[in-house]
Amino acid sequence: MKVAVIGLGFRLGYLGRVFREIDPSFEIVGYVDPAPAGMATLQENGISPGRVYETPEALLAGETFDLLMIGSPNHMHLDHIRLGLEAGLTVFTEKPIVTTVEESYALATLLNKYGHDQLLVGLVLRYSPLYRDLRKAQDEGLLGNIVSIEASEHIQPYHGAFFMRDWRRYGHYAGGFMLEKCCHDLDLYNGVVGARPRFVASFGGRKSFTPENSPEHDGINDLEVYHRKPSGWQGSDKVFDSDGDIIDYQTAIVEYENGVSMTFHTNLNVPDEFRRFCVIGSKGMAEGDFVRGFMDVHNARTNEKVVANTYQTPSATSHHYGADEQMAEDVIAFVKTGAKQPVSAINALEAGILALTMDEARLTRKVVDLKPVWEKFDDCLHGPADSSARVRSA
Structure with missing residues (x-):
């Protein structure tokens, strides 16, 4: 499985090792990060970070891969997720997914446009x-x-x-x-x-x-x-x-x-x-x-x-508590077969x-x-006319 990384911090450096242990074909083809804190962990485990790119746009244009992994600081998530969804990619982002209620509305609008299943999230305790x-x-x-x-x-x-x-x-x-x-x-x-x-x-x-x-x-x-x-x-x-x-x-x-x-x-x-x-x-x-x-x-x-x-x-x-290994298995299964995720x-x-x-x-x-927040959220997520779709996924 080939992945590209935006934000190679400590967390994605660690997950690189976990994903490689689960799937020996796991390969990072390229990354964007001016100061990749997770680089040492990858190198210690014999994992190449691939080619370095100056911008996310250059990375997406320069590589072909199966999954875009986002580990940038939280306030950057929305822009990086948007780039991936607009490019038709499957995206995995670390939690938290965005940092404000207004950004939550914006991402709900993107999910309405590009589909709810194209974005995976590292809420690992569900696993x-x-x-x-x-x-x-x-x-x-x-x-x-x-x-x-x-x-x-x-x-x-x-x-x-x-x-x-x-x-x-x-x-x-x-x-x-x-x-x-x-x-x-x-x-x-x-x-x-x-x-x-x-x-x-x-x-x-x-x-x-x-x-x-x-x-x-x-x-x-x-x-x-x-x-x-x-x-x-x-x-x-x-x-x-x-x-x-x-x-x-x-x-x-x-x-x-x-x-x-x-x-x-x-x-x-x-x-x-x-x-x-x-x-x-x-x-x-x-x-x-x-x-x-x-x-x-x-x-x-x-x-x-x-x-x-x-x-x-x-x-x-x-x-x-052992959840990262199960999350890696499930994410890999989704990329390869479309298997349902628990979160x-x-x-x-x-x-x-x-x-x-x-x-x-x-x-x-x-x-x-929170009543008015959920009303606006649902309008963004499903569209104002599609009130029948407002069913929470537990």
């Missing part, structure tokens, strides 16, 4: 064994009707410090932390609920990565942990005095169109990190943690534990709009009603 087992338990009726969800994504200080130092610290590049990092999780729970979010409230800010909390104030000069994860484009050494506008904690409350409610919490300074959920239904409860590797399901009537699963990451070099660009846009609305609610201190 994880744990999430697939959660949906299996739901499909088997072990949970009954979903009533409420409590969920979180917490990351360790070394990872939080990375966000304070990387280009992702700026909202105009990343779209905000909830979008950049937590869109994975929001997509998962949107899928479990099977409806769109309607009302959103949120609170948060920055309290941990602030000047007064620098370890240097306590006479600690070993700050290696806060620089362990390298930053790329627009990188900085500043951690506790970051010039970014990123938050380091946030809590949100969501009510979905079908009445299901969810609380979601994120924090960037958690020493013993976890990424867990508790999905409570009318007949049972599913509780799990992606980091700690378990999922239990209990029957609400008997309290019996009817599912007790544990999970292990396939290898020390595997990311996302769509529409799912990604819906999760992104929820994340962006959480930030709107946080900044305005108001409950946000």
Whole structure:
């Protein structure tokens, strides 16, 4: 399988290795990136990045390939996706798919014009064994009707410090932390609920990565942990005095169109990190943690534990709890046979709009009603006259 790359960052460098392991015919024919942070990973694994091009337009004109992979900074995604779709290409883009609600409308319009299936998205947690087992338990009726969800994504200080130092610290590049990092999780729970979010409230800010909390104030000069994860484009050494506008904690409350409610919490300074959920239904409860590797399901009537699963990451070099390998298999299968994917660009846009609305609610201190947003989104996605097509893909 031949691919071209726009934005050869750390993520696509890693995925290059994963794709090659799954498909030995995987080949990068060319790339565009003035400072390719993922180059070292490719070279370490004997993968050529192909020819370098100055612009995406030159790359598309100069090469023939099966898949265009986009790993550029988030605020560039829309333009790069547009180029691929207009050229009639199959496009894979890293999450988040776009960075504003207005860009979501613009991409929905492009999908209406060029087709919903030409754009694949790296919302990789949909491919994880744990999430697939959660949906299996739901499909088997072990949970009954979903009533409420409590969920979180917490990351360790070394990872939080990375966000304070990387280009992702700026909202105009990343779209905000909830979008950049937590869109994975929001997509998962949107899928479990099977409806769109309607009302959103949120609170948060920055309290941990602030000047007064620098370890240097306590006479600690070993700050290696806060620089362990390298930053790329627009990188900085500043951690506790970051010039970014990123938050380091946030809590949100969501009510979905079908009445299901969810609380979601994120924090960037958690020493013993976890990424867990508790999905409570009318007949049972599913509780799990992606980091700690378990999922239990209990029957609400008997309290019996009817599912007790544990999970292990396939290898020390595997990311996302083994989900990247399954995602690579599925993307390759789509390119070669058109096989159905577990997550769509529409799912990604819906999760992104929820994340962006959480930030709107946080900044305005108001409950946000998403009804007018979905009405405009559907007009863009299906056309104003095609109201019968407005069916959400869970």
